[in-house]
Amino acid sequence: MSDKRRRRLPRDVREQEIIDAALQVFSKRGYHAAVVDEIAELAGISKPMVYLYLGSKEGLFVSCIRREADRMAATFRDAAQAAGDSPEQRLYAGLTAFFAFVSERRDSWRVLHRQAPEQGEAIAAELAAARRAVMEEVGGLVMHGITEAGSATHLDEQDADYVAHALVGAADALTDWMERHPGESPDRMTQRLMNMMWVGMRNVLGGEIWLPPAGTVGVGKKAPAKAGRARAAVPKTAP
Amino acid sequence: MSDKRRRRLPRDVREQEIIDAALQVFSKRGYHAAVVDEIAELAGISKPMVYLYLGSKEGLFVSCIRREADRMAATFRDAAQAAGDSPEQRLYAGLTAFFAFVSERRDSWRVLHRQAPEQGEAIAAELAAARRAVMEEVGGLVMHGITEAGSATHLDEQDADYVAHALVGAADALTDWMERHPGESPDRMTQRLMNMMWVGMRNVLGGEIWLPPAGTVGVGKKAPAKAGRARAAVPKTAP
């Protein structure tokens, strides 16, 4: 570490090192509280190098997001693809890989997740793009999952999108939960999530619908959802 | 508006007006990009007043969070309590009220949700507290929902907490989705969410468990989840 320090490095390598450092600092302090000097120091370099290579603080942050989002998406995608043809299996494998990813690379997760789109255009756009990529991946699995399940008389892209958002949102929130419950394995996280979502998913997308229990105060005795009652479909948005 | 302007107001009133203004500005710009002068101007007042009454920029932000979080929690709680005894109904009513709340008062939602805990201790703590309050509310409903459903041979507070997080996370994400799909009523949002979650919820909390489909590549023909296969329970975290 102190050995080959102060050695000159080719641009590509230094760039990655700078991004590594930036990731740590942004993760720890957040975008605004992060100070470029600190990032430079952590990268073993002086500030103007950062500006020379990455352009601006914002550019630096965008580079972090882009790199980590790509890695994360790839992790999910690779695991899903390796898991076979069934969307159920793919989703399971993808989610497991996701939880494993975030429980290691905490910094990536923090930067991707905890940084509100408070920051300027560029950053917000980058985060939105990253999220959209994941959404499409998941949305596709959901859609195909239903198609294959047979009961898909009714397919609606908007519904699939809705489900994908719910699923991703739940996974996000559960990541925070996982941080506070060490000892929870990625596998177990995923099992629980599948447990909760997979059945309900098929309901929504298959056109079945949950109906609010009838008006008045109900007794506490077995008054579960009316799920399973097949109905035409989720009605289109009435304009 | 330009009529009684420049009129001197008692402290309590001015304070609320300042918080109103701050909410708008924080929502639009985010915590850091927000400038106290702009808040003051919008409140029709000069900057030192803000500091005199609210102490600091951070104090001002905390006041916003606290007020809006209280309002939101109250909205949920009141709707749920008015809806009867059944947890299913309560959850339904609460969620509907929630979606209604966020689709009006956008500013409140943005400040509560989009502001990462990047900011200092105090703000992070305040946001965490707000979230925890909601979580407990929802967690309670989940827990009782299962108890009443009868099948609750196995109750685990940690599981209820897990479900609550998933549910709240999904609702969060769906709020963003709703912003991009105008015309979606709070009621419809809630129906879909209940549709997806309520069944799965009972699975997890009742001790049933989803199992990953057996190893190899499956054909696409009706290979749905093994849900419904009652098993001992979700195993305790193995240390």
Added chain:
DNA sequence: AAGTAGACTTACTGAAGAGTAAGATTAGAC
């Protein structure tokens, strides 16, 4: 009508930190 307390202002200070100008150093090409 004089006094006072609370509402409100103008006009500052001081620090922090993004970004840069101007050059020093070194690795390799020839």
Added chain:
DNA sequence: GTCTAATCTTACTCTTCAGTAAGTCTACTT
């Protein structure tokens, strides 16, 4: 060896804001 192009540094500038000192004004009391 010397030239050149890339790597890297020291030492600034300049802006933006949070926070404040030192009052002024007005509504209300007595």
